Amino acid sequence: MELRHLRYFVAVAEELHFSLAAQKLNIAQPPLSQQIQQLENELGVRLFLRTKRQVKLTYAGKVFLDNARKILNDLERACEATQRAHRGELGKIIVAFTGTATYDILPNLIQLYQARYPLVDLTVFQLVTTAQVEALLTGEIDVGILCAPLEIAELNVGVIRYEPFVVALPADHPLAEKTGGIEAGELAAELFIMTPRKLGPAYYDVIINICHNAGFSPNVVQESGELGTILALVAAKMGISLVPHSLQNIHMEGVVYRQLKNPFPKLQTALAWRKSENSPVVHTFLELATRCFPVLKD
Template sequence: MELRHLHYFIAVAEELHFSRAANRLNMAQPPLSQQIQNLETEIGVPLFYRTKRQVELTGAGKVFLEKAYQITADVEKACVAAQNTHQGKLGRLIVGFTGIATFNMLPRLIPAYRAMYPFVELTLRQLGTTDQVQALLKEELQVGILCLPVVASELNFEIVCRDSFVVALPKDHPLAAESHIDVQQLAPESFIMTTRKVGEGYHDGIINICRRAGFEPRISQEVHELQTSVSLVAAGMGIALLPGSIQELNIKGVVYRRIKNAIPPLETAIAWNKNQKSPSVENFLALARSVAASIATPESLYSL
């Protein structure tokens, strides 16, 4: 039995007339009658009462019609599901993100993606850059939003945001009176920083900024979240060099000041495994590029 046999049977059952059913199916009546007879022979029961005047469903035919409707509907749903999955409109997408992404990319990207692809099961996992890289290599994540630099030849990276550094200071700090601060002025300060495990590139970048200014930063507190850094600055525990987008986090008792020195910006990138072929990933990347363009001009695709 093939799916076409069910379509033949449904047409006859709905028309209760072989000629009309044949016209509806764009076929001749004799082959249709033969197909229905073959179907009845295969099932082993009559599906229709036939007379010269009329055609009626048997009791078995009525039951078979109900099941035939279910089968053809399920096949149609399966086809649509397969098409949607192929187009990235159905399935599951697991995305990792760093804390800084919650201030630039994520608030714009996620609502837009959910609106465009409501039937994709989107799972977000907040992870540091180092952990994201490992998860992407193990294919536990399909996409990561992380901080560069990262060295991983198995991954693709595309810059989506460049963020200038600012200094977060307690509001009553002497340097708070200045509009711009030289990095050298921070030499005596106690630094609050995220741990290196959260993101090697980000952590080492701050160390290098200070070293180029001629001093080794005195790290008094290490934290796992950028937001925690700001809270500890408000508590007077020290100062912090942070991405400028962190200013969206308006915590009482903290002021942000620009830096005079020419410092390379913090680069946020989307990352994915080179073996990743999912249409959902392609859709997410395309939308991320569009969102990035509304924030700043993204860099071209490159591999590290």
């Protein structure tokens, strides 16, 4: 039995007329009759009662029609799902992101992706850069949105944003009055609140380099892996912090943001994925992300 037998049978069962069914199938009537006879012979039952005036389904034919329709419908859905999967429109993807991507890149990207690919099962969660690298290598996540530069032999890394740092200050700090911008050297005597280097070396190193370029090493008195906690500590007047420009989207009572006059180097945010990755879903995600964020330079 072949699929064409099912299609031919359903056409005859719906038309209850061999000539009309043959026209519908765009074949001649004699071959259609032969195919139906082959099907009946294989099943060992009569599917149609034929007279000169009419064609009727037998009881067995009615039962077979229900199942034949289901098989053909299931096949059509399977073919459609397979084609969607090949185009990256159906499947699963797990994306991790760092806190630095939370406030602008992530919401914009996820909203666009879900609108374009509503049938993809998308899971997102926050991980620091070092944990993302490990999760990529073990296959726990498919794409990482993390801090670069990053050189891992098994991973592709593509930068999507260069972002300057700004200064987060207690609202009553003397430097808060400098609305025209702050020279990094003016921070030399300040107490710094930073993230631990082990959680994100690239992020940490940019801040250190900004300070070194201004001729000093920061006096780090507190560390936290959460940017929200860092802002809370600034509000508590435990120190100041250099934070990504996008963090200004967070309003916290007692904290003000001031621009750096020479905010170099900048923080690199990048997409990372396995070089061996062959999932169409992953590649459509990467394509959309790089199209939406063609190397942003704040």
